[in-house]
Amino acid sequence: RKEVEQDPGPFNVPEGATVAFNCTYSNSASQSFFWYRQDCRKEPKLLMSVYSSGNEDGRFTAQLNRASQYISLLIRDSKLSDSATYLCVVRSLGGGGNKLTFGTGTQLKVEL
Amino acid sequence: GAGVSQSPRYKVAKRGQDVALRCDPISGHVSLFWYQQALGQGPEFLTYFQNEAQLDKSGLPSDRFFAERPEGSVSTLKIQRTQQEDSAVYLCASSPPGSGQISGANVLTFGAGSRLTVL
Numbered sequence: 001r002k003e004v005e006q007d008p009g010p011f012n013v014p015e016g017a018t019v020a021f022n023c024t025y026s027n028s029a030s031q032s033f034f035w036y037r038q039d040c041r042k043e044p045k046l047l048m049s050v051y052s053s054g055n056e057d058g059r060f061t062a063q064l065n066r067a068s069q070y071i072s073l074l075i076r077d078s079k080l081s082d083s084a085t086y087l088c089v090v091r092s093l094g095g096g097g098n099k100l101t102f103g104t105g106t107q108l109k110v111e112l
Numbered sequence: 113g114a115g116v117s118q119s120p121r122y123k124v125a126k127r128g129q130d131v132a133l134r135c136d137p138i139s140g141h142v143s144l145f146w147y148q149q150a151l152g153q154g155p156e157f158l159t160y161f162q163n164e165a166q167l168d169k170s171g172l173p174s175d176r177f178f179a180e181r182p183e184g185s186v187s188t189l190k191i192q193r194t195q196q197e198d199s200a201v202y203l204c205a206s207s208p209p210g211s212g213q214i215s216g217a218n219v220l221t222f223g224a225g226s227r228l229t230v231l
Contacts, residue, residue, distance in 0.1 A: 008152075042224070043222035043223060043224050043225055044155065044203075044222055045222070046220065087154050087155075099157055099160065099168060100145070100157060101157065102147075102154035102155045102156070104152070104154045105153075105154050
């Protein structure tokens, strides 16, 4: 079983739709949680951190449930420019305390 | 520099050939990471440096893979006797001082990657 699991998609949604991505992680000692965005043939870029209390950044809302080891990302009012792969990322205390483990990513396609 | 610079951007190697991939992190960034991303997969951790010290190399898939950062800035990932399964994008990322156990990942900046194809 992979340490971080995501539904690979693709999720094809119309512009303006609300879409939710889920992610589960297996290491209960994981420390920090993030969502990264990766455009086709580009490098991953940080979208947002995920806090226990839940957090929002414009149209994006992230939630964390430590008891269930579950992370989610909600995108409201989808734009064409949101089309990308969304990577769930978990940080654990590896050798240097900075080991990031990525999920396989969930692909989103926003269509007209 | 303004960002993390990786070279070459593209490398085609014949099976059995040795390759060297270079990463030039953002100036002043003490932490440097190497990841391997196969097609359709998320990045997989390879190794981590803090300055010149390699603190975690648990992700290196075999002893054919070797990474170094001798002066705490530029890093080289070397793959000896390449195999077809080594074909992937190799991503380098760096983060600044103070990015330790509390705040590390939120300031991780990736380079554009080196795409290796082994024939």
